[in-house]
Amino acid sequence: MQYDFTSINDRRAIGSRKWSIVPDEVDPLNDKMYPLTIADMDFAPVPEIKTALQSFVGHNILGYTAPTPSYLQAVCDFFEKQHQVTLDPEWIVTTPGVVAALAAAVRAFTREGDKILIFTPVYPPFYRVIREQGREVVKCPLVIAQDGMYHMDFANLESLLSRENIKLLFVCNPHNPAGRVWTATDLSRLAKLAQENNCMVISDEIHADLTYPDIAHTMYFKALTDFTEAAMVCTSAAKAFNIPGLQTSNIFIPRSDLREKFQNELAASGIQPANILGLYATEVAYTQALPWREEVLQVIKTNYNLVRDFFANLDNRFEVMPVQASFLAWVNCAKFGVKREQLEAVFRAVCFFVADGADFGSEGDYYFRINFGLPTAELKACLDNFAEKISPYLHSIE
Structure with a gap:
């Protein structure tokens, strides 16, 4: 190697x-x-990221910064090449990590007492950002099929969405802790049910870029009929390029009204955009690594x-x-x-x-x-x- x-x-x-x-x-x-x-x-x-960061720190002021046009384009180019989905740079909001984005989304798109659905078992912060902000967790347990893997229980999901007045749904794609990659059919069924029940979907895809070569990953956006549906996809180079400590995520929100709500919540909560070194490392990762x-x-x-x-x-x-x-x-x-x-x-x-x-x-x-x-x-x-x-x-x- x-x-x-x-x-x-x-x-x-x-x-x-x-x-x-x-x-x-x-x-x-x-x-x-x-x-x-x-x-x-x-x-x-x-090595490409390490060398680039050493050079960057040696020649630049580490001040407050914002994503550059080249950064935004590099992110979109990466997803077009690796995930076969065309995204608009204007849809990107950077945050210091996916969990911060999930917490802000809960505040931006729901009120205290609202219900948020998750597929369980799942990454522990999903519970925390819901419960600790006064919202109610609605669990839709995954089921184990004959293949030994988790599957979504669509009958239960449809029942919960139709009767529980769920405002928001979190999906982990690929799933954490099980490493399950949801199929295009899974996500299309999920998107259809969410649309029919006026429920926004937030897809955490931080592990997507480590999908095994013989498996097809489907970005949640590809399951939508169009980009007017209420959806947000959380991405980051953190896992695939081993830079989670740089706390940099790219949050895609196609609908301008939802994106504005999210940005306003970030500002109101004092959550800053991703930091200068994380932005630079991400651009290097997507273009050189x-x-x-x-x-x-x-x-x-x-x-x-x-x-x-x-x-x-x-x-x-x-x-x-x-x-x-x-x-x-x-x-x-x-x-x-x-x-x-x-x-x-x-x-x-x-x-x-x-x-x-x-x-x-x-x-x-x-x-x-x-x-x-x-x-x-x-x-x-x-x-x-x-x-x-x-x-x-x-x-x-x-």
Whole structure:
């Protein structure tokens, strides 16, 4: 490969949220006890982005800034090439991250007490930005079909939309935590139901650019009859190019009235546009770093296969849901037949640092989410270490 996908560093000294979970007495690099929780990747920075930022900082004032015409065009060109959808630069509103955009959208497009629908289990901030702002969460649980993957329950969705007066609907596309890529048919049915029930749809597509090569990702806009429908799509280079700390997202809102409401809410809340370094890094990512993205896709697909096969061989009571995008696997432990608190305690005891499925909703109580975005050799060593340490516990509950 052209790029470095083998180096790994202990990131605790720089305040990494993911690495801070590792206790001080653990030496993660030597002990092969890596944090596999928060969704960023432990690969060396993209060289094109790193070099460009070093040069930029060396020659420019780091002041308040706004997206340049070249930036906006680069973003639209990227989506036209990679997702086959033509977007207007005027539709873009930049924000310091997708979660900030979701929270602002809740305030802009709903009132306290309004109902917002989510497909569960799902990324924990979906719950927080709704509940903590005085709105009501309406859950439409995903169902597991014979293919072992999540599917939308359209009968339930239609029933909820028709009787609950839902104002807003969040969809995670691809889905987090399961890496499920919704099909064009799924999204078209969703868009039709939303339109019929006067419900706005917000699609979080932050993981879209890590869809596996053999899977087709459909941007939500492609499911619309036209751009007069109430819709907003949240995008970012954060996941695909491993720059989430730069807190930069591009929010597409085609309808000018909705875009104005959203922008007014950002201003009223004091939420600033994306920062100067994040904007520049995003433009570089979309124009110069596509070869890196192609290689990292190969690595994470290899890593997914490693995770899937590892748990199948370790104990078939672990069930890894098929993954179609990104570097997160959703693993079911229900077949062990023990309380989730017992499993959680065992994982803590053996220093297996993964995300607790309960944080994604009650539907995730017997799951954990594992981040496999790290060098393949290090991932294998970490999993092998886990297998050795957990073996006595597994035998004790046979």
